[in-house]
Amino acid sequence: MNEILARARRAIPGGAFTTYVLDEEVDFVVKTGKGSKVYSTDGTEYIDCVNGSSPMLIGHAHPEVVEALKSAVECPSNFYLLNEKGIELAETLVESIPCAEQIKYGVTGSDATFLYAMRLARAFTGRSKILKFEGGFLGGNDYALMSMSPASPFPNFPAARPDSAGIPKVLEDEVLIAPYNDLEAVDQILAGACNEVAAIIVEAQQRCIDPKPDFLEGLRSICDANGILLIFDEVVTGFRLAWGGAQERYGVTPDLAAYGKVIGGGMPLSAVAGREEILRLANPRSPADPRKCFTGSTACGNPIAAAAGIATLKVLSRPGTYERLNEIGDRFRTGASEIFQRHGVAGQAIGSGPLSQIVLTDIPVTDYRSSVSGDLRMQRKLTTGLVSRGVLTHGTFYFSLALSNDDIDRVLDALDNAMTSIF
């Protein structure tokens, strides 16, 4: 282990800022990033398919974002009051997000899902339970970590199993878990509890698992029929699957949507978007409304993050962006399928648009349980094999607009080589 990794291990548990850790033999510290690449402190180049866990959708240090940041840092960085950049970005979000009549800023995606969307839904409906889907990652908050990645033997639906210690036991009764893509199961779960459920929260495309054709429309109808709010977690899908996010891509409009990642251009910024009659509950000026919710934190609407977000969205708004992002994802998926076939290995690259994931199974992946039905140990080995060949991934691929066809072909070559050495 080199000195800087050793320093990290001494100061930080496991030498890890988040839960994402590279295997020991390929672990490294990032020195810098440019376009589609990141570079380690020892000078090794990696094609970046993690992209900061996905906010860097236009690649690292894009010149227009760097320019916007340079101008922004010449001013003070926090006011705790309205600022022009924050208002400009809010206007763009309201114009662009189908469900947005208004937005309210947070700092992290977890703020947007937990502190804002779920709280607003509870206040608006006067109910307390939340239905989420097994395997859905909605941030690190206590609700979202219910059945995020449960291990077999799986609990029976709708029982929730926390994925972290330290979560109050009482919350297990507050979260109902359903299998993704299964409307019948949602109906059955709600049959006994629909008057208690404030919201169904879903990643419309659950990471790399596509929704079945009628799934999202079905959720919309179930919510409408039962006075339940539909929340889309668009922290990953927003401005990525389409300019209008999963809402545009799949043609279903939720009541509320949580945004993060891309809208801050790599800086900390998130937002909840939705109908005015719901967002009104986040209005600090409203007189003693018993449904009024606390929303806000010190860095909300931070002008530097807003400047990076505005510059990023400007790049994404140009003609051809989403065609190119789809083309990148498709090139990878087609190439990966061909490699799996050639090696005679049951494997697939699932996903759509610039989101992809390798799963070592040939059964159709439609929900969490099918997504973990493959050989997870070999999947981890394959991921490490890719990193050792200069492709940074955690098994999921968050492709950026900065990738050239040559970059994707290099990723596929690395996959081919890693398969040869592992299988």
Ligand SMILES: Cc1ncc(COP(=O)(O)O)c(C=O)c1O
């Ligand atoms: C779909 C989704 N929602 C919420 C979050 C939480 O965002 P943050 O890490 O900014 O708290 C994430 C983070 O990866 C996410 O993928």
